[in-house]
Amino acid sequence: MGKIFDIHYMLSTIPEIVKYLPVTLKIALWSGVIALILGFAVAMVRVFRVRVLSQICVVYIYCISGTPAMVQLLVAYYGIPLLLRGLNESLGTDWNVTGIPASVFAVAALSLNSAAFMSETIRSAILSVEAGQMEACYSVNMTTMQAMRRVVLPQAFAVALPPLGNSLISLLKETSLIFNISVIEMMAAAKIVGARSFRFFEVYIVVALIYWICCLALERILILLERRVRKYERRAVK
Amino acid sequence: MIEVNGLKKSYGDNEVLRGVDFSVKKGEIVTLIGPSGAGKTTLLRTLNWLDAPKAGTIRIDDARVDASHVTKRQIRSLREKTAMVFQHYNLFANRTALQNVTEGLITVKKMNRKQAESKGKEMLDRVGLLDKADAYPAFLSGGQQQRVGIARALAVDPSVILFDEPTSALDPEWVGEVLGVMNEIASDGMTMVVVSHEMRFVRSVATRVAFLDEGVIVEEGTPE
Ligand SMILES: Nc1ncnc2c1ncn2[C@@H]1O[C@H](COP(=O)(O)OP(=O)(O)OP(=O)(O)O)[C@@H](O)[C@H]1O
Ligand SMILES: [Mg+2]
Numbered sequence: 001m002g003k004i005f006d007i008h009y010m011l012s013t014i015p016e017i018v019k020y021l022p023v024t025l026k027i028a029l030w031s032g033v034i035a036l037i038l039g040f041a042v043a044m045v046r047v048f049r050v051r052v053l054s055q056i057c058v059v060y061i062y063c064i065s066g067t068p069a070m071v072q073l074l075v076a077y078y079g080i081p082l083l084l085r086g087l088n089e090s091l092g093t094d095w096n097v098t099g100i101p102a103s104v105f106a107v108a109a110l111s112l113n114s115a116a117f118m119s120e121t122i123r124s125a126i127l128s129v130e131a132g133q134m135e136a137c138y139s140v141n142m143t144t145m146q147a148m149r150r151v152v153l154p155q156a157f158a159v160a161l162p163p164l165g166n167s168l169i170s171l172l173k174e175t176s177l178i179f180n181i182s183v184i185e186m187m188a189a190a191k192i193v194g195a196r197s198f199r200f201f202e203v204y205i206v207v208a209l210i211y212w213i214c215c216l217a218l219e220r221i222l223i224l225l226e227r228r229v230r231k232y233e234r235r236a237v238k
Numbered sequence: 239m240i241e242v243n244g245l246k247k248s249y250g251d252n253e254v255l256r257g258v259d260f261s262v263k264k265g266e267i268v269t270l271i272g273p274s275g276a277g278k279t280t281l282l283r284t285l286n287w288l289d290a291p292k293a294g295t296i297r298i299d300d301a302r303v304d305a306s307h308v309t310k311r312q313i314r315s316l317r318e319k320t321a322m323v324f325q326h327y328n329l330f331a332n333r334t335a336l337q338n339v340t341e342g343l344i345t346v347k348k349m350n351r352k353q354a355e356s357k358g359k360e361m362l363d364r365v366g367l368l369d370k371a372d373a374y375p376a377f378l379s380g381g382q383q384q385r386v387g388i389a390r391a392l393a394v395d396p397s398v399i400l401f402d403e404p405t406s407a408l409d410p411e412w413v414g415e416v417l418g419v420m421n422e423i424a425s426d427g428m429t430m431v432v433v434s435h436e437m438r439f440v441r442s443v444a445t446r447v448a449f450l451d452e453g454v455i456v457e458e459g460t461p462e
Binding site: 155 | 376
């Protein structure tokens with residue numbers, strides 16, 4: 001235990017930590033997909049000002065954006081089982097509350113969190129498409145649905161892509177919180193490995209590097225995608 | 239062919255149209271003039287129900303709409319009879335020139351792609367832009383964009399094309415080419431209602447001029 005920084009030890013822990021990368025990625029992926037779908041749905045509800053639902057969505061966004069992700073995670077972890085138990089008691093149903101894996105709560109909390117931000121991004125992207133194009137759609141007798149699908153949403157997607165990409169990257173990084181609700185993923189693995197040797201610094205550096213590589217890869221993918229969807233824009237050469 | 243009776247439209251307390259009676263016969267080129275804020279744009283936009291009037295009736299061919307009880311279906315039948323050319327072109331930014339023209343054909347008229355494209359190219363050829371078929375709007379000049387706008391309107395075979403100041407957003411150098419195209423489709427017999435201050439157009443093409451002021455049509459006459 002003499003060395004200040006033991007690089008050989010650090011390298012030797014990589015396999016043990018990387019083994020849990022799939023858990024992290026799977027939770028990030030599920031949360032990302034659900035967040036995108038939910039965020040889109042919330043955005044549409046708000047753009048079309050669907051009665052009641054629209055107000056509910058506003059409250060939801062306020063709640064999420066005004067509280068820390070960590071707190072939301074814990075509230076979901078302790079709150080959802082209570083909610084289900086309450087439902088069981090009042091409805092006489094028999095859902096197995098204790099059998100739900102913690103990763104489900106993690107996905108629920110992360111996707112609800114991310115969807116709130118994404119919905120705002122998507123909503124403002126939709127509103128950024130000039131109303132005149134919608135009118136032009138109507139002028140050739142397209143329906144609102146057709147206009148949204150063929151003209152407005154593709155442009156909104158191009159506008160929303162960079163901030164949505166940032167949200168996805170944040171989401172990926174926020175998976176590092178979920179060890180707090182006893183999901184065994186990379187952070188938890190690192191803690192366990194570190195506790196054996198009391199070399200926490202080395203194992204956290206490993207975790208940092210893995211996250212960093214994942215974020216870089218995601219960023220590359222997003223940049224390539226962005227180039228494809230913005231081909232109709234006229235931009236100055238850089 | 240177009241028959242408008244007692245059309246009224248307000249924005250809040252602002253009564254913009256106060257009972258417009260207006261008719262257009264097939265093949266006529268009617269220019270709508272009047273002071274700024276008179277309601278010219280508003281009148282044009284109620285004709286295809288981009289703005290909903292609060293009272294009055296509109297008939298275009300066999301499509302009839304009464305503002306007091308209007309259905310979605312009637313609105314669509316009105317829009318089927320009309321097409322519009324906008325002051326700021328309003329092209330679909332994510333679609334090429336050709337796709338702008340074929341969009342209505344494919345999604346509304348349910349034409350197959352090949353037919354739609356061949357018709358779209360024909361329309362682009364009419365406005366002299368066949369060589370720009372694959373260009374996105376952002377890469378076209380104002381005049382070219384407006385000609386695509388005209389091709390898009392022509393493509394859906396409307397009974398009437400509504401033009402709202404089609405040249406007023408253009409640099410002077412591009413006005414001529416757009417007026418040229420409008421002249422041509424006018425001489426092909428298209429019925430047109432045109433809001434325009436462009437005296438060249440009024441004198442050379444219009445068959446009738448209607449003067450809108452204070453929310454009613456106060457005077458109609460020949461271009462002289
Ligand atoms: N969406 C709107 N909401 C509120 N008021 C409007 C709206 N659109 C137009 N108006 C008002 O209606 C009146 C008529 O406007 P309109 O655009 O029809 O005039 P116009 O005759 O086309 O004028 P211009 O020659 O300047 O284009 C104006 O007083 C305008 O302020
Ligand atoms: Mg106007």
